[in-house]
Amino acid sequence: MSERQIQLEVLRYNPETDSAPRFQTYEVPCLNEWVVLDALNYVKDHLDPTVSYRWSCHMAVCGSCGMMVNGEPKLACKAFIHEYGDQIRVEPLANFPIERDLVTVVDDFIGKLASVKPYLIPKEDKPVSAGEYKQSPAELKTFKQYTLCINCMLCYAACPQYGLVPDFIGPAAISLAHRYNQDSRDGGREQRQEVIASHDGVWECSFVGACSEVCPKHVDPASALQQVKVASTIDWYKEHLMPWMKK
Amino acid sequence: MTVAKSNKPIVWGPFAAGGTITAFVTPVLVLLTLFAALGFVPSLLTYENLHAIAANWLGKLVIFGFILLSLWHAAHRLRVTLHDFGIRADTWVAIAVYFIASLGTVATIFYLLRIS
Amino acid sequence: MEIIKTDVAIVGAGGAGLRAAIALAEADPKLRIALVSKVYPMRSHTCAAEGGAAGVIKSDDSLDLHFNDTVGGGDWLCDQDAVEYFINEAPKELIQLEHWGCPWSREPDGAVAVRPFGGMKIKRTWFAADKSGFHILHTLFQTSLKYPSIQRFDEYYATDLLVDDGRCQGFTALEIRSGEMRQFQAGAVIIAAGGAGRMFPFTTNGAVKTGDGMALAYRAGAPLKDMEFVQYHPTGLPNNGILLTEGCRGEGGILLNKDGRRYLQDYGMGPETPVGQPVLKTMELGPRDRLSQSFWHEQQKGNTVSTRWGDCVLLDMRHLGEKKINERLPLVRDLCISYLGMDPVKEPIPIRPVVHYCMGGIHTNVEAATPLPGLFAAGECACVSINGANRLGSNSLTELLVFGRRAALSAIAHLQSGQSAGNDAALAAQAQDSEKRIQALFDKSGGTESIAGLRQEMMDTMEAGAGIYRTGEGLAATCDKIAELRQRFAGIALHDKSRIFNTDLMQALELGSMLDCAEAAAVGGRDRQESRGAHQRLDFTARDDQKFLKHSLAHYHPKEPPRIEYLDVVITKSQPGVRDYSGAKK
Amino acid sequence: MSRKPYIREMSKTNWFFSQPRYMRYMAREVTCIFILAYTILLIFALKNLADGPEAYAGFLQALNSPLGILFNLAALVGAVYHSTSWFNVTPQAMPIQRGEEFLPGNVIVGAHYGGWALISLIVLFLGV
Numbered sequence A: 001m002s003e004r005q006i007q008l009e010v011l012r013y014n015p016e017t018d019s020a021p022r023f024q025t026y027e028v029p030c031l032n033e034w035v036v037l038d039a040l041n042y043v044k045d046h047l048d049p050t051v052s053y054r055w056s057c058h059m060a061v062c063g064s065c066g067m068m069v070n071g072e073p074k075l076a077c078k079a080f081i082h083e084y085g086d087q088i089r090v091e092p093l094a095n096f097p098i099e100r101d102l103v104t105v106v107d108d109f110i111g112k113l114a115s116v117k118p119y120l121i122p123k124e125d126k127p128v129s130a131g132e133y134k135q136s137p138a139e140l141k142t143f144k145q146y147t148l149c150i151n152c153m154l155c156y157a158a159c160p161q162y163g164l165v166p167d168f169i170g171p172a173a174i175s176l177a178h179r180y181n182q183d184s185r186d187g188g189r190e191q192r193q194e195v196i197a198s199h200d201g202v203w204e205c206s207f208v209g210a211c212s213e214v215c216p217k218h219v220d221p222a223s224a225l226q227q228v229k230v231a232s233t234i235d236w237y238k239e240h241l242m243p244w245m246k247k
Numbered sequence B: 001m002t003v004a005k006s007n008k009p010i011v012w013g014p015f016a017a018g019g020t021i022t023a024f025v026t027p028v029l030v031l032l033t034l035f036a037a038l039g040f041v042p043s044l045l046t047y048e049n050l051h052a053i054a055a056n057w058l059g060k061l062v063i064f065g066f067i068l069l070s071l072w073h074a075a076h077r078l079r080v081t082l083h084d085f086g087i088r089a090d091t092w093v094a095i096a097v098y099f100i101a102s103l104g105t106v107a108t109i110f111y112l113l114r115i116s
Numbered sequence C: 001m002e003i004i005k006t007d008v009a010i011v012g013a014g015g016a017g018l019r020a021a022i023a024l025a026e027a028d029p030k031l032r033i034a035l036v037s038k039v040y041p042m043r044s045h046t047c048a049a050e051g052g053a054a055g056v057i058k059s060d061d062s063l064d065l066h067f068n069d070t071v072g073g074g075d076w077l078c079d080q081d082a083v084e085y086f087i088n089e090a091p092k093e094l095i096q097l098e099h100w101g102c103p104w105s106r107e108p109d110g111a112v113a114v115r116p117f118g119g120m121k122i123k124r125t126w127f128a129a130d131k132s133g134f135h136i137l138h139t140l141f142q143t144s145l146k147y148p149s150i151q152r153f154d155e156y157y158a159t160d161l162l163v164d165d166g167r168c169q170g171f172t173a174l175e176i177r178s179g180e181m182r183q184f185q186a187g188a189v190i191i192a193a194g195g196a197g198r199m200f201p202f203t204t205n206g207a208v209k210t211g212d213g214m215a216l217a218y219r220a221g222a223p224l225k226d227m228e229f230v231q232y233h234p235t236g237l238p239n240n241g242i243l244l245t246e247g248c249r250g251e252g253g254i255l256l257n258k259d260g261r262r263y264l265q266d267y268g269m270g271p272e273t274p275v276g277q278p279v280l281k282t283m284e285l286g287p288r289d290r291l292s293q294s295f296w297h298e299q300q301k302g303n304t305v306s307t308r309w310g311d312c313v314l315l316d317m318r319h320l321g322e323k324k325i326n327e328r329l330p331l332v333r334d335l336c337i338s339y340l341g342m343d344p345v346k347e348p349i350p351i352r353p354v355v356h357y358c359m360g361g362i363h364t365n366v367e368a369a370t371p372l373p374g375l376f377a378a379g380e381c382a383c384v385s386i387n388g389a390n391r392l393g394s395n396s397l398t399e400l401l402v403f404g405r406r407a408a409l410s411a412i413a414h415l416q417s418g419q420s421a422g423n424d425a426a427l428a429a430q431a432q433d434s435e436k437r438i439q440a441l442f443d444k445s446g447g448t449e450s451i452a453g454l455r456q457e458m459m460d461t462m463e464a465g466a467g468i469y470r471t472g473e474g475l476a477a478t479c480d481k482i483a484e485l486r487q488r489f490a491g492i493a494l495h496d497k498s499r500i501f502n503t504d505l506m507q508a509l510e511l512g513s514m515l516d517c518a519e520a521a522a523v524g525g526r527d528r529q530e531s532r533g534a535h536q537r538l539d540f541t542a543r544d545d546q547k548f549l550k551h552s553l554a555h556y557h558p559k560e561p562p563r564i565e566y567l568d569v570v571i572t573k574s575q576p577g578v579r580d581y582s583g584a585k586k
Numbered sequence D: 001m002s003r004k005p006y007i008r009e010m011s012k013t014n015w016f017f018s019q020p021r022y023m024r025y026m027a028r029e030v031t032c033i034f035i036l037a038y039t040i041l042l043i044f045a046l047k048n049l050a051d052g053p054e055a056y057a058g059f060l061q062a063l064n065s066p067l068g069i070l071f072n073l074a075a076l077v078g079a080v081y082h083s084t085s086w087f088n089v090t091p092q093a094m095p096i097q098r099g100e101e102f103l104p105g106n107v108i109v110g111a112h113y114g115g116w117a118l119i120s121l122i123v124l125f126l127g128v
């Protein structure tokens, strides 16, 4: 049933035997509706079981399969073969160390995600027996977009500032902080500001906007970051020029 | 507080405001000076008219506001741009660009006050 | 080998594992908790759940109604004490999630909204658009970051349980990135490692759902219960099994055969309801087993549409309109456009039944405890028996929460029951054995069997013999085939000899787990000579309460097929009756 | 045998050549040089204005030269690129929510372009 033969160039790196990564090319018979992940799975099952990469859901929701496809950060399960020529080159996500083949080391990202206190810090505690918080559809909509992040890290691979300054907390983590800040049930903004308004926080972002261009879930992290900057600036001026305005 | 909050908002405020102002008016101003450069001096740029505006306190304020924001916008962005070009001595760069902006600000005040 | 000593160690960081970890951390901040998962928590397959989670909250609903829907939906194979506990706890758990920030969809007045779901008599499914599982998982993961006592071991693959003195005291796990083995020593172990849908070729399940947790417990002596009950979801994409949530039908989508007829009315789910006005528990909102079975009959009659991906029926949502689809089913639209090139706003979508959920799993009681002391289980890998012979959509996500927490509480009680200290030497020796087993895989050469090849044969035989409709003959053939594959499994060899992030090794271990689960499912199905819920036999078409109102328990044997025992179903207040999904008799 | 993650360093000085979107970004950032230079020109004009009519005439004369034309042309290109790139991202920096819905981005961008045109016309009308 094969409809097309492609050449899949895969970046290989085996830390036990290689001193640097190299490319290996596979001839893969593909169906046109396939995604790059299907081609990789074909390689793994039929051509070379030693290729390592992460994946699980095959439906662009688990965030495992981020990689560079022809130089662009993509989810392998949402990169359609029919959108590419007969040569497709896959590499591990940029800006992350390579563990092995297409697998990157993501500790840095996970640590940053945890650092922004990404959980609801309620204005006041409410027992479960008191029932749910009320939240209007409009209030939900205010932050909904920023809840859609699947932690795929494509934005980190696209953001040059993260590549240049690895301490930068980065687009997804700051967007997540913004998500909770904007939630009508939350009262924890002050606490999160300490992290995200710090030097390595939002101020390392120069609004390149690449993060939003590559985000597969249309989270628009660039937008979140600019909003955080605006709010932090207003905070600062309020605090320093109008100290009496401080809550 | 665990990590100190950054003081970037001080300069980011004028950067953002300046970016907006310059986006709205700089192109048309350049157009006017371009006319002057081409030998056709627009009425706004004649000595009499411009002097009249700058002599007026409201006029002074508007000119000052525009130049101030425009300077600080450009200075701050220049700092980031130099960083992007690989110049990593951010502290020195910051001192240099903000010094230029301060100098321009002071000069503007000085000249505006001399016009009466 | 490094030894990690903790109070409670959890295998699996999906919805159930995370909920358990949080419950432990909340109950006692001094508890040392190890949360071990073969993937980063947010990659767990809970993220793929779309439709929602059931729990009684609205005033027109009642706990009794939820009870009846669940027990009837499960064809009376549910343990009713467990169901009762479940429906009671469900609303509290969902509100708790709301308090943790889950972005549930809302009514105009700000209250949480509920949607209709298959087999439920009343709208009671809480949802967050059509990304409910995703939001639940991320809310739980993010909330878990609040608790410093939850120590995570991400990308660690649990290989064997450590059992000494008749109780479970930990397990071994492989750190995937370094290839090094670790020994987790714990006062109690909770398995929350998800389902095993990957043993079938067409499935909505992600690559991680390989039944590892079930196999861990099974090999250590805890029986697997009701494994023959495998749920097909009636609406999967025909090319890659991606699920289109039941919410599609809940919102008013209809199913058509090649003649444009709403064929469900021909299978006891009629009469036809008006298009776009779904009526609960009838037609398209019948239960999943019935809908999937109707597909099979239509296919036999030649009423299905043939597409290049095989026989399909059509899911028509056009009448819902673009606005409603975007608002309530944005993911569904995106999936159809992306993976099929078809827009549900403009055209009906071809779909087919796909394997979705394992009703069976590690045998637990209402306290989430397995027969093996110190071992607890929750989530899809467990069978506490609230799902019986057929799970109702949206009960599973709630189950993760309710029994995830329950497992945590039981584990604490177990810790407090005063156990003698473990025998370190005995545990270490077991851990060494486990390491040797893996080492042997590395050292072995000249194997002739390929992992992908064996896996394919397994999936094919499961589909052929243990699919929507089964026969004694087909099941017997599948049993033989799986037994053969288990033998041949000894002949595999690793191609990848690197220690670092060796996915070849992972796939080998996962295949081993799946073969064990598959055998339990096939043998259980062969021996269950009746039709009930998701288990439909063409040679025994009736339900047989006389003989089979019983759970099957499969006991592991390293070389031979499992030994099957039967256990009475717990019935408290609902006697077996007729499952009626025709709208007429209401 | 053990882990040995491979780190790919990003070049600090020519990274922006690697992708067109980075080039577009750098072009936008570099507009600040034109804005800065032009602002300095304005300050210079003020100085001459303060120095009296002759000085100012001298300033206008100096402007009326190939170099002056070139400078203004370059500044015009830079300023226009700055304006468009600035307006195009305003919906991201300042989204506006009305009731449940957000104002569509192109409405916000459109409003900015409209305002820009209006301001430019007024200045031209009054100034020429």
Ligand SMILES: Cc1cc2nc3c(=O)[nH]c(=O)nc-3n(C[C@H](O)[C@H](O)[C@H](O)COP(=O)(O)OP(=O)(O)OC[C@H]3O[C@@H](n4cnc5c(N)ncnc54)[C@H](O)[C@@H]3O)c2cc1C
Binding pocket: C011, C012, C013, C014, C015, C016, C017, C036, C037, C038, C039, C040, C041, C044, C045, C046, C047, C048, C049, C050, C051, C052, C053, C054, C132, C133, C156, C157, C158, C159, C192, C193, C194, C195, C204, C205, C206, C208, C209, C212, C213, C243, C245, C356, C357, C378, C379, C380, C381, C393, C394, C395, C396, C397, C398, C400
């Ligand atoms: C597409 C889809 C849609 C669904 N929609 C709904 C719905 O709308 N409503 C509903 O109620 N239910 C739904 N379900 C069912 C429900 O989502 C699942 O049953 C549930 O999410 C399972 O959760 P879990 O926590 O048990 O396991 P999972 O979320 O699968 O997590 C398993 C965890 O175990 C870990 N693990 C596994 N093996 C090992 C090992 N060897 N070592 C270490 N860790 C291991 C994994 O890393 C993972 O963290 C859906 C299921 C699917 C597939």
Ligand code: SF4
Binding pocket: A148, A149, A150, A151, A152, A153, A154, A155, A156, A171, A172, A175, A211, A214, A215, A216, A217, A218, A219, A220, A221
């Ligand atoms: S913001 Fe977008 S690109 Fe970044 S991690 Fe989240 S989903 Fe991925």
Ligand code: F3S
Binding pocket: A158, A159, A160, A161, A162, A170, A171, A204, A205, A206, A207, A208, A209, A210, A211, A212, A221, A222, A225
């Ligand atoms: S690409 Fe990077 S610089 Fe900011 S806008 Fe996005 S985080």
Ligand code: FES
Binding pocket: A055, A056, A057, A058, A059, A060, A061, A062, A063, A064, A065, A066, A075, A076, A077, A078
């Ligand atoms: S496999 Fe889950 S996002 Fe691609």
